[in-house]
Amino acid sequence: MGTQDRHFLGVDLSTQQLKAAIVNDNLEVLHEASVLFDTDLPEFRSQGGAIVDKYDSQNITAPVMMWVKAFDILMDRMIVTGADFSKIAAVSGTAQQHGSVYWQRGSEETLKKLDPSQFLHEQLAHSFSVTNSPIWMDSSTTKQCKELEEAVGGPEELAKITGSRAYERFTGSQIAKIFQTRPDAYKNTERVSLVSSFVTSLFLGQIAPIDISDGSGMNLMDIRTKTWHQPLLDACAPGLKEKLGEPVPSYTDIGPISNYFAERYHFLPKCRVIAGTGDNPASLVGMRLSDGWIAVSLGTSDTAFLWLAEPKLVLDGHVLCNPIDKDAYMALLCFKNGSLTRERIRNTCTEGNWDIFNQLLESTPRGNFGNMGLYYDVQEILPFLKGDFRYNKTQKVNKFSSLEVEVRACVEGQFIAKRAYAEDFGLKVGKGTKILATGGASQNKAILQVLADVLNSPVYVQEAANSAMLGAAYQAKHGLLPEVSYSEIISVLPEPQKVCDPYSDAEEIYAPMTERYRQIIKELLAEQNCKGKP
Incomplete structure (x- = not known):
């Protein structure tokens, strides 16, 4: 594949929709498609992509299978736009920050053996120990937030370690709540993904690592060492380090595309998957x-x-x-x-x-x-x-x-x-x-x-909208060519236009x-x- 024929795919799983863009080597958008959760997947009865618990309005989740099914629809819609997946050199993803996905024991084996003749949603229906994922809109974990802060000596100490005091929507307190209120579900969880690493897991055909940028929005990572902070993991749930896996830098090449995507959608087996990140970090990438x-x-x-x-x-x-x-x-x-x-x-x-x-x-x-x-x-x-x-x-x-x-x-x-x-x-x-x-x-x-x-x-x-989705596509190229500086990769894009100076x-x-x-x-x-x- 010559560099001129090289394309990059960015996928964005936001609160209300799943969307994707393919860009060429000059980062020009060639194809776009989207799936709106409320209207395209009415059977899940989401409102604004979320489910509000009728007994507790603070408890807000989204069905994991809604996201999986949206993937099946999105890939078909990309084909309708004329997308040629065999030209894609690398793919990356982004997603709403702070949401978490709980993979059932044995689900990684299922991911590795996906049948290309069937949809994803048909094969992953029993792969999640928690069927409705907590998302960033949830604010039901005040108790767990206090416990996290107390574990390290207060909100200031927690902010010093993790970059933020405890927030209800952050993943650490969400995992702690699952462990405390649904111990069997936690016990049956093989791995915990963020929504962004869940996206890249589908492409990779195995559970993808969490990147350090999205990982730093969990109240669990020491942002200086870029590693999990053991006392915080212990304050959340037992055995959590194994369930999270080791975090990686955000533009890490985490492996080749899975056999499922190569056979079903004709991606080349040498297409690379680059670690996904949260929508806020991806927006920083997309806004250059x-x-x-x-x-x-x-x-x-x-x-x-x-x-x-x-x-x-x-x-x-x-x-x-x-x-x-x-x-x-x-x-x-x-x-x-x-x-x-x-x-x-x-x-x-x-x-x-x-x-x-x-x-x-x-x-x-x-x-x-x-x-x-x-x-x-x-x-x-x-x-x-x-x-x-x-x-x-x-x-x-x-x-x-x-x-x-x-x-x-x-x-x-x-x-x-x-x-x-x-x-x-x-x-x-x-x-x-x-x-x-x-x-x-x-x-x-x-x-x-x-x-x-x-x-x-x-x-x-600057002209470009959808900065998170485009950020994922730019990150796909950045991860494929780590020896090329990011500023060099984006140098092909038009410069932002100055609209006003201060008086x-x-x-x-x-x-x-x-x-x-x-x-x-x-x-x-x-x-x-x-x-x-x-």
Whole structure:
């Protein structure tokens, strides 16, 4: 196979769908297909790809067989697009972070002996000791989180070791809950996969290793040594190290494609499988982030990704191992109140008109006359608050004097929060930092201008959507050619386009506002604790 004929497959098992893309050697997308869980697989009765327990709404799972069946459909849909699997040199996968899959004893043998004349779902129907996998939306493990933190001396110590304090959705506490509430299921589990390593296991025909980047989102790995932390494993369940297997760097070549895929779909036997990773690390790969960049995704939730040379102890946010450079790290900040909150303010102030919203935003000066607004429609993660909080120059107020002040207060408040938490990770705004904006609101120039000003850094955008899926495809090439640097691999892609620069007075306006924001949050959280609210 000549390099010009070489193709790479990236598969993304996200919350609501399974999708795939094939790219050529120049990383241009040739074929795409997707399977929507709710509509394409109605027999599983998922809502948004998830099953909410009717007796306990905190308990949220997804049927493993729904994912397996989606694989069968996806492969056929890729064939319909004209995909030629015999040209694929390497495949990799990504998936929603923090979900876990429990393989029944004997299932690896089943994987190795799959019959190419039958669908996957027909052969793997009895391969899982837990039929509904806990996923990232689950928040039923508060008890197990406390136990994990206590095992190492508290949340700060846990964050120092694993990059995060204990979170209900993280895999360690999920495994502990399975062991405590369903000991027989745990006992019958041969191996535990993350959803990303479950994806690569199907291609590999044996249980694939967990990569260090997705593995660092489990509260079980020492992010400095990149190995499992034995006291944490012991705090979860007995014999867990054997069930997890040894973690590997994110772009590791883990073996050839299985005989099943070679015979059924005509992959060449020499096609390689590259370790999969979580959707957040894969997005960092797909957005081509490197040192000096911060990516801000403006979607239903707003997220920020930073490239870190060294892990930093922060109790708010997460430090993960870097999927591109095994000696580097990445920071992840998640804000639940993103675009839906911006839309609520738009609806209130402009009857749903973005053009008027932008006019109001641009008609108020940077700094908004000293007014600041914090809007949390749903319980926020960073900070842990809910409700609307408005301030003028000196004190808390019930409402603002005009619609344009309200609009700017919403947008500035959201970005000041991102700056404050990113600075905690060591981000130096305006010191050669560049911002890559993605997500729905990255189309809105007026909003991006505020982002540039608050972070005192230029803002760029790039064309490619589906950064996690494309990240998996790029990682397939990176893993196949480890001797070629990642920056060289992505050098064929068009450069991100700069859309705005900060104004020259931005820093003198927003540095003091960021300090004021920190003070306001401190007071609000102290007030909440005094009232004894959750």
